[in-house]
Amino acid sequence: MIERRTVFRAAIAAGSVGALAACSGRTAGTAEVDPAQVPPKAKITAEPAVGAKDVSVLAPVTLKVEEGKFTEVSVTNPEGEPVAGHLDGDKRTWTSSEPLGYGSTYTYTAEADGDDGKVAEFTGSFDTINPATLVRATLNPVDNAEVGVAMPISVKFNEPVADRAAAQRALVVETSTEVEGAWAWLSDRQVDWRPKEYWPANTDVKVTAKLYGVHYGGGAYGKADVTTQFRIGRNQVVKIHTPDHVMRVYRDGRESASYPCSNGKDADPNLNTPNGTVIVMTREPTSIFDNERYGYTDVKKKWCCRISNHGEYIHENEENRANIGKNNTSHGCVNLFEVDAKAYFDSALIGDPVEITGSKADFPLTSDVMDWLLDWQTWTSKSAL
Template identity: 60%
Template sequence: MMDRRVVVKAALVAGVGAVVAACSGGGEDGGRPDGGGQPTESKPVAKLTAEPAVDAKDVPVRRPITVRVADGALTYVKVTNADGKAVAGSFNADRTVWTSSDVLGYGKTYTYAATATGADGKPAQLSGSFSTLTPSQQIRVTVNPADNAEVGVGMPVSVKFTGDVANKAEVEKALAIETSKHVEGSWGWLSDRQVDFRPKEYWPANIQVNVGAKLYGIDLGGGAYARADVSTKFKIGRNQVVKIHTTDHLMHVYRGGAKVKSYPCSNGLDADVNRNTPNGTFVVMSKEPSAIFDNARYGYTNVNKKWACRISNHGEFIHENQDNAANIGKVNTSHGCVNLLEADAKNFFDSALIGDPVEITGSRLGGPVNSDVMDWLVSWSAWQAKSAV
């Protein structure tokens, strides 16, 4: 920098001398004793800047680090974390900008050092450090279905959080769905800790679905941040839909719109609305070869039934009940479940996928809309209203 000031001073002195010579009525070249043209201007030095700036605090972790130079070219840039590990990055074509490619960590300090050569041919340097934001809480995020799953055409995509989300719109904007065939759908918030995606109609059969939730670095509200991004890739299987009109005592199975099976069944007791099998569109939520049923209100505990497919968190299953064989296909006598004969229950169990729709009509009891799998129990317009954007 001392050299630069000397050069500038010399230039100023030369300029003053030129003016003085001109006033004294020198020659045609303006009084330059050597007869030359205009004085030579000094070339600019490199000017280095960085973002985040030196000593910056609470830096967002998703914002890239950039180091720039004006009037020169970068020769060296290195950014390291507190452990001395380098942050990955690259230069642009003319080496005037270096940009990081790694995502930063929460509550970390990073140090950078950069050099550049100015248009004056001289080196310039920049060094410093900054620190990233520290969340008040780190929230774990999960997504379902799992990677490589094959699911039914009614399966919702569910993103769940271990803490409450206040900034729902910001979170929803970070969620992405890609499908191998166009599908109209919408996200809907079922609670402060769960947001689901469902299509307007059932998914097309045999398509691929990719879900991305780039939530790391997003303020979920109150200074809480997502612990990590999550994603999943899964397949929609064949189109299989179960239809039950409770008063008919039959459970019909459709594949691709054609009826392929009809099983006699016994549904929830008609005389007691609290024991009715509820109306609505449900999905197969889980499959258990053997399940234990307890309901102290109705006087039974530790009852073991086979080939149980859960269809709601309200307590309804499709399962074997050979003990009720005399009523199956004739009278509704269950406590809300769909009872099948053992062979039929096994046959259906083997055919079912998690996410297969189960459409129930004919009951006096509405669907349990407080369930965390109630995506098909509301109209499309009501579902869209659950979106935060």
């Protein structure tokens, strides 16, 4: 009896399996799916998306595939030239590695082998931003220049910049010696960087202005990146206390030369050699001076170092020889004997500081280079960040 019940249960079990098998079969009237019609598992996506408009030229193009690996990726510009890029290690992500062009249509195509063995394909295009205005920037000092310890870094734009913070974020200063400094906007077209104190002598400086693609506001964008590398020279500082009638030159903190001079007329603040720290802006072997208000034109002088756009120079003036070292009789310039003017001229670098004290008037804040006329707190308050 036990044996017969066992067999019976096995038969029931076998019958149940058969019934289940019958229930799992194709229902009459349902068509079989052709495996060739099943779409590939691999899914390819792109950023920017297909058909995107006004795409930033700085945003990387990225193509990704899920459940597969790329066998081919191509992004091309309107001329059919490829955009540089690279696949990651597992061949599931491609990323561009160069900026795009303004106002252009880019096309991408890609193929990937899916994990199911099927090939997935992808095509599409997008358009980049077309700026209303392209703004050009220049950078000073220029490459390979050797400059004095008060030389500022200056970025000038040919159009006003509305979003100053965006522009400033694109500016990087690298130095061979640690230097504390800051950017300050001197106008809506100019931003300067200067150290808190004079540069350490012999510092190497690299400036990178990654301005291409930066939106300055109002549809204005940066036209191009600009860079420069320059060097700070020896430490030389000129000090003039106008009542003393002496121009002193210091190298590395020690007086290295002194020259008798005649400065601007003491009695008239409009003719003073003004107080303040300025820099040597140009070195001109000869210059022509004109000031119709004071009755002279086409006056030629030698060994001229311009120290402001207000009209002040350090230069020879043998015509004023009788007053050099004795009286202040110039119209604001620092007059030297010719031999002394030549000696100083030969020693000077663009960016050397000239510190002037003792006058009734101060330098106005109208010169192209007025960076050192501002105290540090005022300077840092002009940053956009």
